[in-house]
Amino acid sequence: MHEDGRAGHSGQEGPADSDEAGRAATHRAIAAVWRIESAKVIAHAARLLGDVGLAEDAAQDALVAALESWPASGIPANPGAWLMTAAKHRALDRMRRAASHARAHEALGADLEALEAHFAPDFVEALDAAREDDIGDDLLRLLFVASHPVLPREGRVALTLRLLGGLTTAEIARAFLVAEATVAQRIVRAKRTLAEAKVPFEVPDKAARAARLASVFEVIYLIFNEGYAATAGADWMRPALCEEALRLARMLAELAPEESEAHGLAALLELQASRLPARVDRQGRAVLLADQDRARWDALLIRRGLAALARAEQCAGLAVGESAALGSYALQAALAACHARAPSTQETDWARIVALYDALLRIAPSPVVQLNRAVAVSMADGPQAALAIVDVLCEEPSLRHYPWLPATRGDLLEKLGRANEARVEFERAAALTQNARDREVLLERAAASH
Template sequence: MTQARDGHDAFAATRRTVEAVWRIESAKVIAHAARVVRDVGVAEEIAQDAFVAALERWPTSGIPENPGAWLMTAAKHRALDRLRRAASHARAHEAMGSDLEALEAHFAPDFVEALDAAREDEIGDDLLRLMFVACHPVLPKEGRVALTLRLLGGLTTAEIARAFLVPEATVAQRIVRAKRTLAAAKVPFEVPRLSGLEPRLDSVFEVICLIFNEGYTATAGKDWTRPALCEEALRLGRMLARLVPAQGEAHGLAALMELQASRLPARVDRAGRAVLLADQDRSRWDALLIRRGLAALARGAGCAGAPGPYALQAALAACHARAPSAAATDWARIVAIYDALLKLDASPVVRLNRAVAVGMAQGPQAALDLVDALCEESVLRHYPWLPATRGDLLEKLGRYAEARAQFERAAALTQNARDREVLLARAQACAPRA
């Protein structure tokens, strides 16, 4: 009985180790296998086969000194086996035979030893290729997000479904459709040429930012934030900044997420209720993330070219991070940064955010004039933060009945329970004064 329990405990411990290694190493293994087989769907299967092999062997053989290299080697052998089987069914295709010979020559017996030194750049290239494939514009946003979290984040389908509050079957379908679309479109496993790099980078930035934003302010559900999603987006952003160090916007995006994430501990109270920026205890902001964010912002400023939208948004976040209190915030500087951002992105949401800054710098009436001009924007018709902003400004102007109506309208529009609590509380606070 004791031996059986010990064996079960050992297997459970090994499984936990394998799962932890999967989260850390899976992107590298999948990316490397994809370079060999040129199909991300097949590459993921190969990587999973390697992890199953680890689950079978490590409980008896012990966890290897370098688990990542062990898995990479196992995946490499499985990838070559796939090509051998394909070649045996299509001997007439001499090119495939030549490819196989070249691959076998490339993957010499000393593969594991070479991996940790000479091949690090190659692994980085593989990860970058995988990121560009997973975030390819041929896929819809939902497919890009799901596939990126699956392949590069190492999340299970169930974890992605829980993070976005959708059925697991929906996420599974998105991933399957994304893989089929990539295969049907014959998307090459490569980093785009220089002429096509910027638009493809924009897609990668967008996906990572979408993941982070959903974690930072959840669009639906009972929780106001989902820190696990923020962590995944941060990990992807840091990886991207290392892979394309000359791209200022990569550092800008990383800086933006580091600085925003620094506030997460103060954004909810002990009961999980939302705490707005002006009311947050800034001593609870993560000082390490702030330092990392400011350093990333400086690295981006050192790159060629003018600051892009992510770098400018990071500069906005830096203004808050540097201010010892809400009252000490340099709102005039924030308005100036928004003016620069508007030249790159004049979307209604950016204009609304600028209006908030104007209200802090010049007074609520100046901001209300700007916000009222946005009420006809169709994009903002169902956006809860338009009436919420109007309610805040009207309350500051003493127009409490109007403010209450705006807060109630905002509460009706939001799908997040914590947001609704805050908005209804503000509406209720206006009632006696109205």
């Protein structure tokens, strides 16, 4: 005892402390396994149940079973297979309960008996082995369902992050700076919409696949963009979102190996992600492309991106470096590759970048692409040529509240020596942005324009 009457502590860990630490370590391991395996488990259950919402419930039941069982029994040698089997059993239980509430429907009873026979214990092991190759197909089906065009954009993003990214509702809410209840409602509505629309759990046929792939690509691209340049909040970037989008893009490229744009999207995200370490300085302040230390760009991601771009070109039947017939994501990847290959801003092939933007405008015209092209024109042909393009874009209604229109105009005016006009544009851009880091950079540029 201490003099004040308090019990002393030897500093050694007791049995209770050791048990608690062991449980905590197991729970951390389960969380890590779940993040990796959850999409496969949900996809597998969805194939059995034909309903994404019920499949997620079955997968969550399997997770609860793991949390109850693994701390005592230890983590199994193949935790993914354990979770998949548990989810399958929960799915069958749900189907039994559904059948018990509708015994008058003989067809349902017959289907259930056939299903139970199909999953009889003697055949489970052989069934699992036979279906091992189907997991990729299940994931692709789940990706198509979660990104279905019948859902609003916010619902597609939230559901994809939940089902395929393994993120919790709270994590998605933090990432997009919205209330957790808002995200929960989006996910619930999305699952209800899919069920009411009777969206089949399948990969669309070839005729419908292009349109559906466009929706899948858009969701992954939106997730990455929100991580790369956050639209609001105190952080300039949210790297965790970039990582999730990159993981999804890589998975999609593996699941759809003959799709040029799948590789184009993966290439674009690899190359853009390679710059993340250089986009902030040691103090966490934003660093623009022209000022970035290219030695901090991730060389491995650049190699992966260039390889994915070459694969996209190959799938499109092109020689390496050709851009004709490339889709919009592959063209954007080719643009990013120009930056990745250049030792400096000055040594970048700006003429090729302008040509690539011209190609992109032909297949995906938009005012934002025109604005980005103007930046390349300023580097290739000078700021006066670019200012003429930007001045026309100032009449574009869709860019009225887009902060990078006045920001680009301010940059061009500054290069032309029109400092007072540049300052006004930077201040206007700062007032339009909802991101604190962007506002900080723009106000610094306004203060420096005199």
